[in-house]
Amino acid sequence: MKILGPVETSKSIGKSYLQIKDLFVLAKKYGFKCIVLSESHPKSWLRFIYLCQKYKIKPIILYETNNKKFFIKNNEDIKQAIMHYNKLINNLNLKEIDLSLPYVRYPIDGLKKIFKDPESWCVKDVLKYQNELAFIGDEETYYNLKEYTFKEYRVREKNLIDYFKDIKMTDIEKKRLAYELSTVKKLRVENYILTVKEIIEAAAQKGILIGPGRGSAVGSFLVYKLGITKVNPLKYGLLFERFLNEYRHELPDIDIDVDAERRNELIKTLQGNMGFYNVVQIRTYSTMKVRSALKKSEELLGYSTDLQLLPPIRSKENLNKLSNYTNKEKIFYILAYYLEGLETAESTHAAGLVISDDDLRTFGPLEQRSIPILEWEMSDLKLVGVEKFDVLSLDTLSFLKKIEAKEEYENLEDTSNYAYLSMGLTKGIFQLDSRLGKRLSKKIKPKNFEELVLLLAINRPGPLESGMIDQYLEKDAPDYLKDIFPETKGVLVYQEQIMKLSQILGEFSPEESDLLRKAMSKKEKEKISKFKDKFINNATKKIGYAQANLLFSQLEKFSQYAFNKSHAVAYAHISYWLMDKKFKDPSHFFLELIKLKGLDVDIINEAKILGVDIKSPDIRYPHGNFDKTQIILPLYTVKGIGKNIADIFMNCKFQDVEDFFDFAILKNINRNIIELLIKCGSLDYLNDNRKQLLKSSTELLRGRSQELQEIGRILFGDKKKDDLESKIYTELEDYARYDIETIGLPIILTKQQGLSKTLIKKYLNNEKIVFDGYAFREFLIDNSAIMYTKIYNRTLKRIKKLL
Structure with a gap:
């Protein structure tokens, strides 16, 4: 039996250039029947065991600690080693292995030479040392991922059905709820849904803002009545089957948007409720992408090539060209091939949480932080039955709270809001704050909430290029589609429309309709062909064979551009709340937007349209101020002045310029900051002649800066009184220059009288x-x-x- 080892994978970042996926391909190539993995961490273990089973290779794991290698025989040994890694135990009751051979850290010899690493092996090198490895191949191991159990968090307070006992509902609602409850029970996902409810309740407990919903979960009436989502799916004809149906083989996704500034607080609240080590984040890795792999190859080899590589580097198209490359090009390509996908840094999953009934230090390797990180990737965790809960930071929710926007779910039809949006005033509006969003808003001109939902759904390059938007504007859809989908004028926009058409015309069950949608979106031709005959045969009875055949082919093309309506409906609520606040209280809206994103031309122009002037910063209002007709910019919109400097001036009421300078000297504020404060206009209320103030600042601070001036003369010589002083500027020109220097935009010029408004x-x-x-x-x-x-x-x- 050929043995490959000791292997160290690229998850030991900076030590190894052997990716685990390449390890098994090469092991098969050279006929290895056993692989010995030897690392000081368990980060690769799950994937290693899984791939060994897949490739029918015997796995052996060695756990390295304190310069010793310990043999991991079975699942119990895995657990013991993980507890040691997590510092739960000090001693290991494991067999020590004496294996002092070099590590396998490179896929091929060429890489080892390029990296000039004579102390490590590539995969092929191990063939020469089989005698030295023979003893370890006799060791018996039994790793079983199915038996390596994860204990999911259990909600104990109530059964799911208990939450609906005293709720009054219409007959339609009762019928929908009963159907959804039966599906949830059949798929055994009650506990998952109730755990999400606990997360929502923990947020409510702390007054942390949660979004109205996200993704296909918004289509569930049950989830809505539990208070997890806030949009009634029956009101918008949203489909439960897009979220969950009996053919679905994985847990449903209920993603939660949370106020970005308070996400960590929510997680710590969950830790307090469920256990500190029972709620953890998930490890991800930053990997080398195509551009980085090519750049690194060029750097290592000292030359570049003109290879026209289609991403990814490992694509069949690129590999098929390999035989035509010159020798130098082959070396360059092969190096880039093995660098692509290489782990370069450890990261944290942006949203994912793992919640367990047990202390997770007994289950998997953890990085110790205020919110610990489980050091297995999500794709690995699924191998042992772990599902994540996605809690996503959303800056917009933080912004909504700051502008005191009202959450509203009924009154969403204010015509003035839609009129302004149709003018293209999309700055700061969720999902529409882009050139494309502005362009489409002016093109579509939404007049009601349904049209706003549609606008969000088509605000992507795909629909624009596909002709979908032109068809909508020209009302060019067949009459039968206009009858079925009057809200989109018969144009196919949403994924759910594929499902509805297959149910109405194709006589599919709701579950079958979702399978068709999924197959079309993934271009799974075999699955699509199974549904095609049924759809066309049944649809022919209603719209004729030619139309039925044409419609099915259109559905296949359209599925690539279709959008989840449930998601669009939920997010359109956020967009509307922002519109309502922006167009009714623009000063407050724009001031907070400036604080969040900074000042730009669009903010100045849109504020002007809405009757609000942008004024220079004022030191009396270091964090800015507003009334109905104007905004005073915060000091930290000035380049070089941060919030920490602005905070110094909170509650300061200077009587005159000398008062200000005395304070500046007392607080040790440097001359550069003082000049910026003068140039941006923040002291205009004391003296609106900024040039004079700058001159005064030099005289008043001369004593304090004399030493610095002397050092400057020694280093740079005397500054001649030429250029700046020899040029003659008007005061207006000076102020415009100052604005550009400090704020980036010449806002002073927009205040001049007598100019047109064109x-x-x-x-x-x-x-x-x-x-x-x-x-x-x-x-x-x-x-x-x-x-x-x-x-x-x-x-x-x-x-x-x-x-």
Whole structure:
């Protein structure tokens, strides 16, 4: 029996360049029947055992600690080693193995030479040392992933059905609930759903904002009545089968959006309720992508190539070209091939939590943190029956709380909100704050909530390129589709529409309709063909053979662009709440948006349209201020001034300039910060002549900065009074320069009287217009807006140039 080992995988980051997936391909190639994995951590163990079973190779695991190697014989030994790794036990009752051979850390000899590592082996090297490894091949092991148990968290307070006993419902609701309950019971997912409910209740316990819902779970009436989601699926015709049906072989996904600033607080609350080591995060790895692999190959080899590689590097198309490459190109490609996918750093899963009834230190390797991290990836955890709970940070929820937006689920039809959105005023609006979102909002011009849902669903390049949007605008769908889907004018937009059509026209069961949807979205031709005849035969009775055949082929193409309506409906609520706040209280909205994202041209222009002026920072309001018609910028919108500096000036009421300088010296605020505060206009209320203030600051701080000035002269020599002083600027020009230097935008120029308000038309309608304003650097400015010259098609009547 050929034995390969001792192997160290690339999950020992920085030590090994042998990815576990390559290990087994090469082991098969060279005829190895046993692999010895020897690492100081258990991070690779689950995947290693699984692949050994798949490739019919005998696995042997050695656990390294304190410069010793311990033999892992079975599941109990795995558990003992993990408890030792997690510092639950100090001593190991395991057999010590004396194996002092070099580690296998490279897939092929070429890589070992490139990395100049004579102390490690590649896979092929081990063939020469079979005698030295023979003794370990006689060791018996029994690792069984099916028997390596994970104890899921159990909800003990109530049974699922108990939550609905005293709730009044209509007959339709009772029927839907009974159907969903039977499916949930049949699939045995009650505990999963109730655990999600506990997470929601823990958030409510702390007043942590949770989103209205996310993904297909929004289609469940049961989940809605439990308070997990907040949107009634019956109101929008959402399908439960998109979320869960009896053909589904995995747990349902109920993803939770949470206020980004309080996600960790929620997790710590769960730890308090369920146990500190019972709620943990999940390990992920940053891996080398195509561009990084090519760059690293170039760096290691000292040359580049003109290979036209289609991502991924390991694709069949690239491999088929290998025989045509020159020798240097082959070396370059093979190196990049083995670097692609290599783990480069450890990360934490953005959303996933594992929740157990047991202390997880007895189950898997943990990185000790305030929220521990289970050091197995999710794909590995599924091998031992672990499912995750996704709790996602959503910045928008934090923003909603700051602007005091109202959660509303009934009154969503304010026509003024839709009128403004249809003008393209999408800045800060969830899911629409992009060029494409602005463009589609102006094109679709939503007039009600259903059309807002549609807008969110098609706000992707795919629908735009597929002709879906033009078909919607031109009302070009067949009449029978318009009758079935009046809300989308007969145009297919949502995944659920595939399901509804297959039920209405194809006479599919709800479960079959979801199988068809899934098969089409994954382009599984064999599965699709099984459904095709049934669909066409039944649909022919209603719309004729030609239409039925055409419709099925259209469904196949459309499935690539279709969007989950349940998800779009839930997220459209968030978009509407933001619209409502923005268009009714724009000053508050934009001030908080500036604090979150910074100032830009779109904010200035949209605020102006909504009757709000953006004013320079004011040191009396270090975190900004607003009223109905204006916003005072926070000090930290100034480049070089952070929130920590702004905080220094909280509750300061300076009587005059000297008062300010005395305070600045007392707080040891450096001269650069003082100059920025003056240039941005934050001291204008004390003295609105910024040039004079800058001069005064030099005189008042001369004594304090004399030493620094002397050092500067020694290092750089005397500064000649040329350039800046020899140029003559008007005060307006100076202030515009100061604005650019400190804030990045010449907002002072928009305050000048006597200029036309023409740029705003350009901003809204993208028209060629007559312009009467200022051209300053890369900007055009008048009373209405600021535009970048590069996106302006100029028909100029008059320009006041500031150069």
